[in-house]
Amino acid sequence: MMLYLDNAATTLKKPLSVYATLFKSTLFSGGNAGRGGHKMSMDAVRAIVDTQDLIAQLFNIKKAENVVFTQNATYALNTAILGTMSNGGHIVVTEMDHNSVLRPACLSGNYTVVRADKSGYVHAEDVEKAVRKDTKLIVCTHASNVCGTIQPVYAIGRIAKKHKIPFLMDVAQTAGSIKIDAEKMNADMIAFSGHKGLMGPLGTGGLYVKSPEELAPLVTGGTGSNSESVSQPEFMPDKFHSGTMNTPAIKALGAGVKYVMKYGVDVIGKHEKMLSEKFKENLMNMDNVTIYGNDNSVATVAFNVANLGSEEVFEMLKGKAAVRAGYHCAPLAHRAIGTSDRGAVRASFGVFNSKNDVAKMTDYVYKISKNVSG
Template sequence: MDRPVVYLDNAATSWPKPPGVLEAMTECLLEYGANPGRGSHGMALKAGRVLLEARQALARLFRVANPNDIIFTLNTTHALNIAIQGSLRPGDHAVATAIEHNSIRRPLEAMRRLRGVDVTYVRTDEAGRLDPSDLAAALKPNTRLVAVAHSSNLLGTVLPVGEIGAITRPRGILLLVDAAQTAGVLDIDVEAMNIDLLAFPGHKGLMGPLGTGGLYIRPGVGLEPLMYGGTGSRSEEPEQPEVRPDKYEAGSPNTVGIAGLGAGVRFVLERSIREIAAKERMLTRRLMDGLRNIPGVRILGPEPDEERTAIVSFLLDGADPAETAFRLDREYGIAVRAGYHCAPLAHERAGTLGRGAVRASPGYFNSEADIDALIAAVEELAKRRT
């Protein structure tokens, strides 16, 4: 391609990565690429320190008192599976919402099939707005888990996690929050929001590489691990050690990726969530305002002045979303994502299940010119269609 790419697919994974991430990964490979926690030589100790520093940075970001309550995973999906499969037992009831990503829905459906878990999806309106009293009404005496996305990856709606936590905590129900679209771009305070389990990607708003993610597990919450194996600790015992993070981190870690993630999180902390959120809000509003002026465009999700993440999904009358995304890429060098976005439930709510939508998701490194390029391209495609 001879034109620079306008990357507007940050909801899938963020790109580019900030300064420091590549350097941290390169340094790991070049200088101390040993296995952390599996030896007492200097290189292994340095690798262990880098993991700890990444955990500490994440703990600062999410206001977690003990960094060892954060475990590293491959991605959000892995973290959600540890939380869901590790907490639900036969006879339990679980609650989610009508806009969940498949990474919550499919593990819950597997638990329904494999363990006879009863699952309820609480309704939202077509923009994904949830009334917490509907969620409260769905709870049963045997509800063990409420699992909700902090933000819909199709609609951009932000769910009232703090209000949900105020409902679940006094009842002793675990609250699992899927922060795939909010970690690093919205303020998350696990204590203030009464979050018991926080699943997050390292590779989106936290600006680390693909293959990184994590799960915060509140002290006292006992989950059965998803995987058992070597931890480099208590090796003489047949049972998985109880101590965190070892209990949930069997096998050699992705030290290179986590070194990059640590640098990404430090960048977020330096810039601050406030600055990142403000930039993304500005770009989102500009995009929504521009698209709204194009005849035949319908934008999904809440209004621009409501709380929203930088996710703008839209349809162009009479145009197939997959073809629109294809033409944006091939003819204009603009990367967006079409289809169902792994969120058929949200498409069902939005009334776009048979068709899908085009999703543009700006990130902190996009410019106003990037947004204007997309608006101009959609304008042209809309004209050519008629």
């Protein structure tokens, strides 16, 4: 069986409870949330509310109704950025952000990109220097999807609060493996992926909005509420829940969050970090292998072998290990760490990986490096 080390893209294995919930919800339920007063419709509403409550508990969010579900973190980030910038203004982003941030920021036409150092770390003081009188939003990823470097989000949150600017945090790479506290981080908005560390199905994600009255919805339409009016409801979560919700997947996401909470975010993060650190240690003992990032990172390891392109290494690993090569939808991050010419190979560890997986991947890379040096 092929070794799976692409958890930064999505967790391949999910807890059995996630599969069971998705199966039962699809086969035995099927009610459309808010589209009727019958039991199946109301059960669907309850499933969404229950998952909101779980996310709120996991992220220390005071108002669970301010958690809205989207089909992915990209949609959530677009909702937050374009909704905030709908009336113009300036936005601060960073080199380490994903294209899900950079592209909508680019659409605004008025943005500053804060540079990162060679390890992929953004210094908070540089974020503050980028703030202007017309700055309406500060965005930062919690951890890089390229090299795993964790950013100083607590410090950036304090800067945003000091200047009374909303702070949007992208936790796609950290939710489920690092504790996230909306209050302590001064996060006004949190965009999260459901199918990675939270163990949910593909096509799940969401957005926490502390002050929904200040954010314009990206999509409007049927909500099952205020149907007599052509105006979008202003109350939560209906303001951002237009159209039929993917209730079975949202319910299964809730099962994934329960799993994470049961075993503990710290326990999961510690296990994943142990594996990635062992892999890094092994790579450091090889000739012709370069590792990117720093020690303060999630369980994502970016590397290259000799002068080979990342795609060349990927081809050599094909059929043996599922990793990712190239630019990972984050071109400016590669500019920061010095891999703009060839991208990088990314191996990302998850809770269901083991020390045996580390040993196998180490052997695969060693053979490639040995052949190159020979």
